[in-house]
Amino acid sequence: MTSPSTLTRSAEQLHAAVRWTRAQWLLLMVVCTVLALDGLDVSMVGVALPSIGHELHLGTDSLQWIVSAYVLGYGSLLLLGGRLADLLGRRRIFLIALTIFAAASLLGGLVDDPTLLIATRFVKGLAAAFTAPTGFSIITTNFAEGRERNKALSIFTTFGASGFSLGLVVGGLMTSLSWRWTFLVSVPIAVAVVLLGMRFIPKDKPSAHNSGHDIWGAVTLALGMLGLVYTLVSAPEKGWGSVATIAGFAISAAVLATFAVIENRVKHPLIRFGILREGWVARANLSAIGLFGSYLSFQFILTMFLQSVLGWSPLAMALALLPTGLLVASSAPFADRFIDKFGAPKLILTGLTALGLGYVLFLRVGTSPNYVLDILPSVILLGIGFALAFPSINVQATAGIRDSEQGLAAGLIQTSTQVGAALVLAVTTAIVSGGNAGGSGGTVSAAAMLDQYRPGLVLSAAVAIAALLVAASPARRRRTP
Template sequence: MKFIPKDKPSAENSGHDLWGAVTLALGMLGLVYTLVSAPEQGWGSVATIAGFAVSIAVLAAFAVIENKVKHPLIRFSILKEGWVARANLSAVGLFGSYLSFQFIVTMYLQSVLGWTPLGMALALLPAGLLVATSAPFADRLIEKFGATQLILTGLTALGLGYVLFLRVGTTPNYVLDILPSVVLLGIGFALAFPSINVQATAGIKDSEQGLAAGLIQTSTQVGAALVLAVTTALVSGHGQAAGTVSAQAMLEQYRPGLILSAAVAIAALLVAAAPKRRRVRT
């Protein structure tokens, strides 16, 4: 770094958005905390209602700040450019459903089937191998088929994998009942993840590539946090007294979380498949 001259900050890009960062962080933390604690506090309790109200108010303050400061953390108008909005919504659905499904499967394999952590990791290994081995070829696939087509194919594979997993019972056959979903999970993520990142920055001018790239990373984290929080709330809300839960009862406890993962992936697929709106120039 000592041999590379430093760029001087320009007047156009000087400044910061401290309060935007603070309100966004506090609003998201409050929302996730409220979702996770709601089953214990009660969805209609004063604490839960107040938590949602305060979180929404803080996020609303963030939106107001971003529209007023000279150099906002997120320039909302960028969502109207290129494929940015669609790519970010796809990222929310991809990561939200993917991490929530992994959470449910981990609990299912260890709590319902009694597998060891090592056995659980080996069961999910094919998905990771598919993602890792396909990474060097992602750019060529995107160039040949296009980012949109790969996103649609990937989200379709994910949704199908989640739906297939709904048929598992308390004595599944790994090859017939679990492995197909794991393989579809790996294929779907391998196709959709790099394509979403490409779509998120396509058509964006060079000076805002950093903003578009940062926005898509934020969407992945927000999607994962929010959907996982809702999944945790659903699973906790269907909990039963310790020591009295059978394997079948535990499976039914996790089923709403599985349904949510499938629903989120299908919703993301519908968003990705919607026709692109043409901007009317006046």
């Protein structure tokens, strides 16, 4: 039997484990700010889409590419970005990628050509594909697993969710000045974080397994993911049954199959597939697909509907959705306590349930909605759902994974998030465009536009419910790496 004195010492040690040094807090704030900046950037641009479309004469299909180009760069290199951080050094990769992100933000705010604007979004996505998993693995390798890491990851992921949610408000403010400020506002923040990161991110050594003999694994992974995400986001425009789309999926599958063969034969693979059989990794990644895929598609439809159909200003829409951001942001100090008390799996189930219910309730909205009765309940449920599920999914995705593969685990969960967003957004855009509420090109009524958007809202609800069913499936026996 354990003695009372032993229990007391254990409690004291556990309490001491979450007392961080000043250096740890500053390190955490640096990487958290970058993730918040990523979320802020995606959300701000979403609010600015109608203004960008009006000034640059872009339709819905073209506007989708301003979102999808970022997802294309982000989703295609996340796995490679996380793994290269393990192999080449996390600090180095993080600072270089953040510098590129700042430069692309500056250029995006200055250009007038739609093609060049989309290209800057792609470059920013590529840069974020390195900063996001690298920041994640910087935390998991500098904070001990358990309460200390749970708290750090909860703060980290809540910063990302808060940036995404509060980006609606910041985007509304910036767009009221000019849509260009939704790009330019990121520049000084990114530059400041680069300077702080040079001082507070500890230097790390490249992995001992960096022998360079898996170069073909890196090449086939990057090409395969790039082809897959490009095919997903271009399918609504080209047609899901078109030769180009079918060929794109087939070629991407062949390249990724080649990558799998390479990884099973090399001595030090870029990705160890056995990681998916450890703990909650597979279910956490599937849950992330449902969470972010449904939310990004819902935001895309909501932004277009409220501004283009109901005539709301960007600022009015942002303020209407402010409760979501406030709920997510205010949960940061308590997320780790909830995880410690209730367990991440229960919080994931609760969060996905709230999210799905929020989508279902929004289906009641008509052409003259009452904000308090028709919109606010969904806004509150979405805030609760995101606040509970997002940090919990990230904690579960990396729990029990060895330090040498934390970048890989982080890359997997971030890839699932972005590829899920690309897939669901592509299907949503296809459904909405297929509705073609105005057909002849005349004036389109608000009711017709709502009918065009409603199937996309149904899809968001269905995806969230599917993720809930996956998360609720029986857990497999934990495997210790």
